[in-house]
Amino acid sequence: MTASASLRVLGVDPGLTRCGLGVVDVAKDRRASLVGVGVVGTSADQPLDARLLVIATAIDEWLDRYEPEVVAVERVFSQLNVSTVMGVAQASGVVIAAAARRGIPVALHTPSEVKAAVTGSGRADKDAVTRMVTKILRLDASPRPADAADALALALAHAWRGAAPGSPSAVGRTTTSASAMTEAQRVWVEAESKARRKR
């Protein structure tokens, strides 16, 4: 697989307490591979500046180590718990600025877009998202905690859905014949067509 034949995406599920990070390579035939996954956690006992510094340092390390072509970040909504949303937004600001500083394009995706892309339903629960991520990436064990699986789902959803308007284009959507598909790819294509019907 050459660099031009696949897209490397870093997905980030931002948060102060737990910030999920997941890197995947997605080939033109949609086959996806896990590159790295993890969670950066900070304690509510720490001052805000220390917490944001931990996240800033981690995102810089991940960008250095994995050199993603695009960073997919969960779009933050104010519908969240009021005391949580500010920290999520502050963490996402740090992540987006870190990517922008390196000239790496940033794409924002809503939680329901990600759920629909990965499971076929925009209202899927966290367990369903984790199960599908595990299946798509052919993992022996589910990524834990849910924030890690969410970050991988974001990265997959970005590569799979194509880019948002104004963002760089994602992996080309080549047609894959059913016979050549792996189980995960078939599930994926089904999920995609389900998601399309819902729109």
Added chain:
Amino acid sequence: MTASASLRVLGVDPGLTRCGLGVVDVAKDRRASLVGVGVVGTSADQPLDARLLVIATAIDEWLDRYEPEVVAVERVFSQLNVSTVMGVAQASGVVIAAAARRGIPVALHTPSEVKAAVTGSGRADKDAVTRMVTKILRLDASPRPADAADALALALAHAWRGAAPGSPSAVGRTTTSASAMTEAQRVWVEAESKARRKR
């Protein structure tokens, strides 16, 4: 005035459309001097990553140029307009992480704390804050726009109020006799005692 005899504070009124930046030196006798003031603006037409990069670059430049001992940032509340608050929080995250990356302490102050510190009333309007900032800093003209004045008010309020718990201590509160006070200092001390009575 030696470095140890005064405190240099960078105040930041975070925002995506307009981010106010103001630097003051505050001596132990509370006399405050303007060091620098400005506003970084980005357009809502730009993508979020480009906007946050402009703010990240600006804050880095200001930290390099003025080398503040502490950065005072407006504490973001979710009571703001929903569409605005996320951008404000994201911008504040970028600013706080930039300071933390350099080991510069960050103090957060609420808008009402700042208003009370500078005008004596936590419910003062923007014009009153601008007027007092102009007076305290002995400026010939008011800082414009209001975001610039707000950033200076934040910096002044931080130096004047003392530090928040867990933050570095601010300028020592030496007693100033009324006869030795300038007009601005007298107004300031009055505002302080008014603010104290309200608590």
